[in-house]
Amino acid sequence: xxxxxxxxxxxxxxxxxxxxxxxxxxxxxxxxxxxxxxxxxxxxxxxxxxxxxxxxxxxxxxxxxxxxxxxxxxxxxxxxxxxxxxxxxxxxxxxxxxxxxxxxxxxxxxxxxxxxxxxxxxxxxxxxxxxxxxxxxxxxxxxxxxxxxxxxxxxxxxxxxxxxxxxxxxxxxxxxxxxxxxxxxxxxxxxxxxxxxxxxxxxxxxxxxxxxxxxxxxxxxxxxxxxxxxxxxxxxxxxxxxxxxxxxxxxxxxxxxxxxxxxxxxxxxxxxxxxxxxxxxxxxxxxxxxxxxxxxxxxxxxxxxxxxxxxxxxxxxxxxxxxxxxxxxxxxxxxxxxxxxxxxxxxxxxxxxxxxxxxxxxxxxxxxxxxxxxxxxxxxxxxxxxxxxxxxxxxxxxxxxx
Amino acid sequence: xxxxxxxxxxxxxxxxxxxxxxxxxxxxxxxxxxxxxxxxxxxxxxxxxxxxxxxxxxxxxxxxxxxxxxxxxxxxxxxxxxxxxxxxxxxxxxxxxxxxxxxxxxxxxxxxxxxxxxx
Numbered sequence: 001x002x003x004x005x006x007x008x009x010x011x012x013x014x015x016x017x018x019x020x021x022x023x024x025x026x027x028x029x030x031x032x033x034x035x036x037x038x039x040x041x042x043x044x045x046x047x048x049x050x051x052x053x054x055x056x057x058x059x060x061x062x063x064x065x066x067x068x069x070x071x072x073x074x075x076x077x078x079x080x081x082x083x084x085x086x087x088x089x090x091x092x093x094x095x096x097x098x099x100x101x102x103x104x105x106x107x108x109x110x111x112x113x114x115x116x117x118x119x120x121x122x123x124x125x126x127x128x129x130x131x132x133x134x135x136x137x138x139x140x141x142x143x144x145x146x147x148x149x150x151x152x153x154x155x156x157x158x159x160x161x162x163x164x165x166x167x168x169x170x171x172x173x174x175x176x177x178x179x180x181x182x183x184x185x186x187x188x189x190x191x192x193x194x195x196x197x198x199x200x201x202x203x204x205x206x207x208x209x210x211x212x213x214x215x216x217x218x219x220x221x222x223x224x225x226x227x228x229x230x231x232x233x234x235x236x237x238x239x240x241x242x243x244x245x246x247x248x249x250x251x252x253x254x255x256x257x258x259x260x261x262x263x264x265x266x267x268x269x270x271x272x273x274x275x276x277x278x279x280x281x282x283x284x285x286x287x288x289x290x291x292x293x294x295x296x297x298x299x300x301x302x303x304x305x306x307x308x309x310x311x312x313x314x315x316x317x318x319x320x321x322x323x324x325x326x327x328x329x330x331x332x333x334x335x336x337x338x339x340x341x342x343x344x345x346x347x348x349x350x351x352x353x354x355x356x357x358x359x360x361x362x363x364x365x366x367x368x369x370x371x372x373x374x375x376x377x378x379x380x381x382x383x384x385x386x387x388x389x390x391x392x393x394x395x396x397x398x399x400x401x402x
Numbered sequence: 403x404x405x406x407x408x409x410x411x412x413x414x415x416x417x418x419x420x421x422x423x424x425x426x427x428x429x430x431x432x433x434x435x436x437x438x439x440x441x442x443x444x445x446x447x448x449x450x451x452x453x454x455x456x457x458x459x460x461x462x463x464x465x466x467x468x469x470x471x472x473x474x475x476x477x478x479x480x481x482x483x484x485x486x487x488x489x490x491x492x493x494x495x496x497x498x499x500x501x502x503x504x505x506x507x508x509x510x511x512x513x514x515x516x517x518x519x520x521x
Binding site: 110112158159160161162164166167170 | 404493494495496498499515517
């Protein structure tokens, strides 16, 4: 990526958030940030990248916004007056608490917006992705994505969704919505759901960056730390996850290919969040991943710890998916027969969830029940869109005896 | 400050349920709504509120043609009918949603929040 484009994308969320605070209007902020990029593309190759490019872009964009608002006669006196208030707040350099971006994250992830619009707006306004890039990430036509984003921005303006950090009483519920969005972005990148791509590195990187920002703002929220740890420990295994276009399951992965720095950072974060004594979904999932990444070989995995963590998670989130994940550990502890009987009892609600059929297929294989295993692989394959996962499941099915 | 319309909708099932209730059954709801209305007034958020008679008391007037046409019954067959509403003033949507949470609790039904057009 070109250096100007890289700096611009890194600074985009900060510039837009600062302008939204100042002008109270997302469209004005977004357009002005775009115009500032044009100026940067013209000036930086001649003058060099300024020492504080974020401040430069914000100042340039603010000037463009003021020019534009002055030209527009339809703006009311209140809006015009807002321009005359000088902005005394200095631009915050990277690393300190960035309240403008936090405000904007909470706006983008407001519960009054549709969940798919929250993800799209967050990627657009904080992540600086273009509408076209977001449309491709979620495999919808660009016009559909443009409408979705436009509609959400109209609702923010029309219904007066505030740019504000929620009241302390509402904060836990509102942070949860933000974490859901970040984890959705990550998962879409980690295992793309359709369209011939298996992994989208740009989306996983963006989700991790947003979680890091959120954590710098809310360092004492254990679930924020837990989600960052979970994503880092998952991302650490990326290099070993796909080989020859085929998904490699955890127990077959080349552990030498895992990223040690990410694992170490993830383990530190897991310890830090669990020490706060307020366990939650992301912390427990991160802890499961810490157990896996702690084992030098698959055989060294502490399955009783994994089962205990999932049991704890099931107490917080008593859904069938968590129960299914716990049974994978149970199969290692008590054998495939015990696990299969319990997996089959989960049945109904998981019929459309392909990991349910993959788990059954693997357990049936271990019990030597090849014909039933083949049927279960076929059922799973009919539900899977990811090409690397399809390739892996086909091979497993075709290796069955008989 | 912005103005919001807080609507309480009734469907056939909830209307049927209300018809089986006595005034005494409804008393706690009336009191809760009364207290909520008082709070709206005390905090300066109140603009207007009212409960509507059931939809079979509706008359439709259409004067878009050559002569006005008056007909019995609601405008269109719908699953839901407006049962009552508040019009409030609030700083932003979060403040309006906070009132709606209290209103929903008081009247015992979901509340739809819609901003008014401005200007």
